[in-house]
Amino acid sequence: MTVSIKSPEEIAVMRSAGRQAAELLEMIGEHVRPGVTTDELNDLCERYTTQVLGCRSAPLGYHGFPKSICTSVNHVVCHGIPNDKPLRKGDIVNIDVTVIKDDFHGDTSAMFSVGTPSVLARRLSETCYEALWVGIRMVGPGVRL
Template identity: 40%
Template structure:
């Protein structure tokens, strides 16, 4: 069942997502050669708790960290650790909080120092794919309009969109209906209505779209070892168009 949010619920969701956006902005500024992903995780959790909320991912289905840190060929759900970032890496960071009974969720990919032209192109295409998907999040459109827009931008840039992981509805639960694939046909799927809130999150690979899960049971990597990028925003569908709740 797709849950329609009231104006007061949307405001609570905005507050939760503002914290997510602020934390991601702060840890993004910390990214530099020599910084460990564990340091980023600790900083994100500390900021979250200082702002009066708790990290959404820590303990969720057994995930042991507050911040997902996925480096280079890691697509999503990467474990933070003592691995130090190196010049030329890219790191995707996914973060969520729970505040006043509602979830916030967002992700970004950050360059570590100077990166290759291919990495820059990938990050730019993934960000533009997210923007194209958000633009379609309007009452009267179909879910497939979001999916098709994301896929079109990514594939026109020469990249592939991950199929195994998708976006989702969000509210009092981290994952609500509907699922939001990053591929599909326009004009298909459920009709979008004001009050729906979606976490739209393209994951885009340089090579093949296939992924595999590492032995930790969580970290997803590209099957061919090539780079992947991930951007996400929580978006409310309103009569005035899409409203990005997680912009800091």
């Protein structure tokens, strides 16, 4: 597999795209609450992506994907499609966003609790968060997965 070394300018755009994706997640977090649908969260994210960030959504239209974000509620593992079902107190929802800025992707996700999660949901979220940091600490030059 060929790896292309990015120029300092390309790295700066990559950082900017990543920052914008993180900003999008920060914005949407305050809207995750009981009674809100994932369709509503999708629409808020699409408007913010295009009108505030000046980017475009990578998932929208990708191989026919119909939405701008992925929302995985409770038992959905990943890449759930936003819909009109209202979130309920106790749900957990992973929101996955990817923005495109100057042909570079900023891709990130976060798990949100809708009110107080169950003991099992909280344990799942905490364990996944710990695993994320184990992986991040392993990253370095020459490290292979």
